[in-house]
Amino acid sequence: MRIVVISGKGGTGKTTVTASYAHLSQSMTVKVDCDVDASNLHLMFPTKVHERYGFKGAKKAVVEDWNCSLCGRCISSCKFEALSMNDKVIVSDLLCEGCGACRYACPSDAIRLEAVTTGDVILSEMPNGLISRAEMIPGEEGSGKLVSEVRKQADRSERDHQLLDGSPGIGCSVIASITGTDVGVVVTEPTQSGLEDMKRVLALMKHFDVVPYVLINKYDINEDIVRAIETLCLGEKIEIIGKVPFDSKVNLAINQGTPIVAFKDSVAGRAIEKSFYKLKERILS
Amino acid sequence: MDVVVLSGKGGTGKTTIATNLSKILGYAYVDCDVEEPNGYIFLKPKISEEKEVKLWNPTMNNNCLLCGRCVTACEYNALVKVLDKIMIFEELCHGCGACQLACDNEAIEGFDRTIGILKKNHEFAMGQLNLREPMGGPIISVLKKETNHFEHRILDAPPGTSCSVVKAVQGSDYAILVTEPTAFGLHDLKLAIQLIQDMKIPFGVIINRYESHTLIDDYLNDMNIPCIGRVPFSREAAVQYSKGDLLIESEKYHQVFEAIGHQVRRLL
Numbered sequence: 001m002r003i004v005v006i007s008g009k010g011g012t013g014k015t016t017v018t019a020s021y022a023h024l025s026q027s028m029t030v031k032v033d034c035d036v037d038a039s040n041l042h043l044m045f046p047t048k049v050h051e052r053y054g055f056k057g058a059k060k061a062v063v064e065d066w067n068c069s070l071c072g073r074c075i076s077s078c079k080f081e082a083l084s085m086n087d088k089v090i091v092s093d094l095l096c097e098g099c100g101a102c103r104y105a106c107p108s109d110a111i112r113l114e115a116v117t118t119g120d121v122i123l124s125e126m127p128n129g130l131i132s133r134a135e136m137i138p139g140e141e142g143s144g145k146l147v148s149e150v151r152k153q154a155d156r157s158e159r160d161h162q163l164l165d166g167s168p169g170i171g172c173s174v175i176a177s178i179t180g181t182d183v184g185v186v187v188t189e190p191t192q193s194g195l196e197d198m199k200r201v202l203a204l205m206k207h208f209d210v211v212p213y214v215l216i217n218k219y220d221i222n223e224d225i226v227r228a229i230e231t232l233c234l235g236e237k238i239e240i241i242g243k244v245p246f247d248s249k250v251n252l253a254i255n256q257g258t259p260i261v262a263f264k265d266s267v268a269g270r271a272i273e274k275s276f277y278k279l280k281e282r283i284l285s
Numbered sequence: 286m287d288v289v290v291l292s293g294k295g296g297t298g299k300t301t302i303a304t305n306l307s308k309i310l311g312y313a314y315v316d317c318d319v320e321e322p323n324g325y326i327f328l329k330p331k332i333s334e335e336k337e338v339k340l341w342n343p344t345m346n347n348n349c350l351l352c353g354r355c356v357t358a359c360e361y362n363a364l365v366k367v368l369d370k371i372m373i374f375e376e377l378c379h380g381c382g383a384c385q386l387a388c389d390n391e392a393i394e395g396f397d398r399t400i401g402i403l404k405k406n407h408e409f410a411m412g413q414l415n416l417r418e419p420m421g422g423p424i425i426s427v428l429k430k431e432t433n434h435f436e437h438r439i440l441d442a443p444p445g446t447s448c449s450v451v452k453a454v455q456g457s458d459y460a461i462l463v464t465e466p467t468a469f470g471l472h473d474l475k476l477a478i479q480l481i482q483d484m485k486i487p488f489g490v491i492i493n494r495y496e497s498h499t500l501i502d503d504y505l506n507d508m509n510i511p512c513i514g515r516v517p518f519s520r521e522a523a524v525q526y527s528k529g530d531l532l533i534e535s536e537k538y539h540q541v542f543e544a545i546g547h548q549v550r551r552l553l
Contacts, residue, residue, distance in 0.1 A: 008321055010444040011296010015469065037445040038294050038473040059360060079341075079381050094451050094484065099360050099381030113360070138446035138480035144419060168295035168444050169320035172419035192529035193300070193323040200321065203416050222527035246523075254467045255500065
């Protein structure tokens with residue numbers, strides 16, 4: 001069973017919820033942080049690194065100056081405007097998408113593609129199980145590929161269940177995070193932005209056949225929008241598995257590196273705990 | 286003059302800062318978070334122009350001999366040879382044209398496939414990626430080109446530090462990094478700082494939902510990084526945001542943003 005926590009909008013509380021579910025789940029669940037360019041889940045647990053390796057997830061064009069006749073054909077062939085001429089042809093590492101079109105445009109065979117490391121993939125031990133995650137090098141290409149690599153590492157750990165922390169948005173990283181998962185928990189907040197972004201991510205999940213559940217975080221901020229979320233979910237036959245009140249202890253817990261469910265006297269923690277057992281019940285039945 | 290607003294971590298308040306500041310400074314607002322654009326919720330613009338954003342995709346004509354060179358050339362595995370034809374997986378195609386250059390028989394033509402939409406008026410623009418499309422990058426590029434004539438722009442970047450963020454940030458004169466006073470905010474702020482320093486763009490930090498001296502203040506002090514504003518936390522602000530209202534509609538926050546605007550003007 002693969003359960004992904006996702007949101008559309010950033011900062012609605014994905015990692016707070018995932019860390020809590022991770023704390024409550026058994027050691028047979030491997031935790032997977034798919035937010036490779038802003039990975040935070042591991043900050044909530046004491047971890048010990050088991051394995052760490054660089055992942056070559058993209059390519060970059062390299063111009064071999066001794067062959068280059070400075071004809072400039074590569075520059076006009078590049079749709080990403082990554083090449084420029086300044087006494088010699090210069091490749092912008094940040095703009096190059098490693099497509100290799102320049103290589104085919106070059107009459108002098110002066111360009112090759114080189115595989116580059118886009119980040120580190122890390123497997124660590126945590127109090128109840130394993131966590132697979134990555135640290136992407138800021139600005140790199142291919143975050144989706146890195147997510148897939150993190151998930152492959154989790155698959156290799158051969159645990160019965162996987163709990164995945166997704167990234168914001170609906171693009172390549174999110175598609176790579178939700179593909180092949182069974183259940184998705186959409187963490188939303190009752191704001192106009194949260195509502196609009198939730199709609200988009202729910203439509204994406206439908207396309208990828210992921211069974212959706214909704215968790216409303218900070219529900220007491222705007223009861224009108226809570227009703228709008230409830231109406232939408234009712235229409236789409238999506239169950240709301242919990243409503244979590246705003247709780248200033250959440251930030252305290254984050255700053256102490258403690259999942260909110262393990263934090264003393266937190267109303268948010270209790271609500272998230274309840275949603276976990278509700279979800280478990282639904283999945284088992 | 287382009288000022289880009291980014292954050293690393295999602296939900297720290299990029300859009301809040303970008304929309305309110307665009308009003309205070311009188312700059313045009315350009316929403317580069319094409320996966321989840323939200324700026325329109327707060328600015329409520331009247332859109333005067335709307336157009337589809339397209340990406341070139343290859344198609345094979347009758348010249349195709351099924352030699353498979355295009356398949357080898359495609360770095361994104363978007364082309365596959367099956368029995369009697371070359372198949373394209375459109376969502377994987379970056380529109381780079383390597384296949385066309387690799388083909389010896391002029392067998393590859395192309396068509397422009399819609400991947401999103403662009404909406405704008407004289408002081409606002411946004412891009413929106415179509416569902417199931419993985420790549421927002423091309424939309425951000427088009428969006429920035431189409432709004433190049435705006436004298437001053439606030440660019441609202443996507444969260445994270447991936448290639449879409451690079452596309453939004455590229456070429457900006459100044460960057461505002463928005464963070465929140467949590468360990469998550471700090472962790473991701475460091476990544477955003479690394480990116481912005483790599484790109485050699487001058488920057489300052491805004492701490493959003495500020496209550497009292499935080500771990501972020503300590504870090505900025507230690508690293509000698511300028512903090513150009515602290516937006517105080519209040520439940521009223523959270524409620525205002527939830528309704529889709531600008532914070533500067535309240536007197537207290539108007540002053541906060543005036544002060545930030547003053548700082549930004551001074552730095553530029």
